[in-house]
Amino acid sequence: MxxxxxxxxxxxxxxxxxxxxxxxxxxxxxxxxxxxxxxxxxxxxxxxxxxxxxxxxxxxxxxxxxxxxxxxxxxxxxxxxxxxxxxxxxxxxxxxxxxxxxxxxxxxxxxxxxxxxxxxxxxxxxxxxxxxxxxxxxxxxxxxxxxxxxxxxxxxxxxxxxxxxxxxxxxxxxxxAHSGRCLISAALNERSANRGDCSQPCRWNYQLTEQTRPTEPMNVEEDFRGTYFFxxxxxxxxxxxxxxxxxxxxxxxxxxxxxxxxxxxxxxxxxxxxxxxxxxxxxxxxxxxxxxxxxxxxxxxxTGFLLGTDDAKVHPADTHYVRTHDFVGFVRRDENGLWVEGRNRFLLGDELELIGPQMKQEKFTAANIRTLAGKELQAGNPNYQLRMLLPDWADDGDLIRRKRPEKK
Known part of the structure; x- marks a missing residue:
């Protein structure tokens, strides 16, 4: 150093x-x-x-x-x-x-x-x-x-x-591309990355075709997940x-x-x-x-190119994101106190986690879920406005997440 x-x-x-x-x-x-x-x-x-x-x-x-x-x-x-x-x-x-x-x-x-x-x-x-x-x-x-x-x-x-x-x-x-200056999007579907309209063709799955057999595409790699060059x-x-x-x-x-x-x-x-x-x-x-x-x-x-290694920077497996947690709610405040704006579905009894600034975070159980008018609910859903029990330190702008079930 x-x-x-x-x-x-x-x-x-x-x-x-x-x-x-x-x-x-x-x-x-x-x-x-x-x-x-x-x-x-x-x-x-x-x-x-x-x-x-x-x-x-x-x-x-x-x-x-x-x-x-x-x-x-x-x-x-x-x-x-x-x-x-x-x-x-x-x-x-x-x-x-x-x-x-x-x-x-x-x-x-x-x-x-x-x-x-x-x-x-x-x-x-x-x-x-x-x-x-x-x-x-x-x-x-x-x-x-x-x-x-x-x-x-x-x-x-x-x-x-x-x-x-x-x-x-x-x-x-x-x-x-070199520092983001890419021409692939413009070449494939006339959307220029250099003018803010990239269609992200680097994330697409590519296959090889032979000119006389266009309906018989072949994977360039022998991999069931596909071929992701870029x-x-x-x-x-x-x-x-x-x-x-x-x-x-x-x-x-x-x-x-x-x-x-x-x-x-x-x-x-x-x-x-x-x-x-x-x-x-x-x-x-x-x-x-x-x-x-x-x-x-x-x-x-x-780590990109920072360490000067020759490791591949391309992820050939697939274009999907790794998602271990879902963002399920956003804490808001009005004259009646705190309420939650639903972003993804969660159920009564689910283990949730509240996160806030300064590395605040705390797990809690979804309980006493109600509409703003007081009607009991069994779940929170996207765009729902609801009230529920939250940790004591909860405040306007805190986020609620839930761990996704592990795939079997």
């Missing part, structure tokens, strides 16, 4: 696919959130934010002391810059903390319309060396997201040779955080603007606890962190 090169505790940067996920990220420990508008980001099918939503998001984050970064990292075409300038003019009064960009033309436009705004360089820029960082710094950027293909040694060298803030992904989905594992660097802190990374970013509330809450609470504890003691790695991250829906975890 090298000597720590930056003196500030690294930032926890969480995804916010919509306003409720933003509130969850803030409550569960994010230092900053990143989100997109309905244009010029790379998640066309995330909830995304209208201008009105952005105003609300700005108020929430300002009150909580949390930074807000807006993604403008799509690759633009010539006819789109007028609309970009119009959007930037509307955004100026919100005083967002930074814009995330990849296109030099977008950066130049921001410098013209809103010259005081901080600019962060997206992973889409494929920044693999300190020389690239210097190019972006001279162009006016403040921070750079490191290419996911870099090793720990590469990151150490980066930090020693650049004056820019460095950000890296530590958790979430990975892409088969299906990347998910990234999880929770155990490598001490090395990344020591290397000089300023911000740890979690992927997942299209992921669930449960994912956002779980990832935020774990990485918040890990950053805080490891900052004080780099040896204080808690096995509970990895155990908890295994309880969110994910593909098999991997």
């Amino acid at each position: 090298t000597t720590r090169t930056n003196q500030n505790k690294p930032e926890l940067l969480m995804p916010a696919g919509d306003l409720q996920k933003l509130k969850t990220a803030v409550r569960y420990g994010a230092d900053a959130v990143y989100l997109g508008t309905e244009d010029f980001g790379l998640r066309a099918h995330a909830g995304n934010f209208s201008l009105e939503d952005l105003c609300a998001a700005r108020e929430i984050t300002r009150e909580a002391g949390v930074a807000i970064y807006l993604t403008l990292n799509a690759s633009l075409r010539p006819g789109e810059f007028v609309a970009l300038e119009q959007l930037l003019e509307k955004l100026k009064p919100l005083e967002l903390d930074a814009y995330i960009v990849a296109d030099p033309g977008v950066l130049t436009t921001i410098r013209k319309v809103d010259p005081q705004r901080a600019i962060h360089i997206s992973t889409q820029a494929n920044s693999c060396n300190p020389q690239a960082a210097e190019f972006w710094r001279l162009a006016g950027a403040n921070r750079l997201n490191l290419a996911r293909e870099l090793t720990l040694e590469d990151i150490r060298a980066f930090a020693e040779q650049t004056e820019m803030e460095l950000e890296c992904f530590v958790h979430g989905a990975m892409c088969v 299906n990347s594992r998910d990234l999880c660097l929770i155990e490598q955080l001490p090395d990344l802190i020591a290397a000089g990374v300023h911000s740890f970013k979690v992927e997942g603007r299209m992921k669930s509330l449960y994912y956002v809450a779980t990832a935020a609470r774990i990485y918040r606890d890990a950053i805080d504890r490891l900052w004080d003691d780099p040896t204080d790695i808690d096995p509970l962190w990895r155990e908890e991250l295994e309880k969110v829906s994910h593909r098999p975890y991997d």
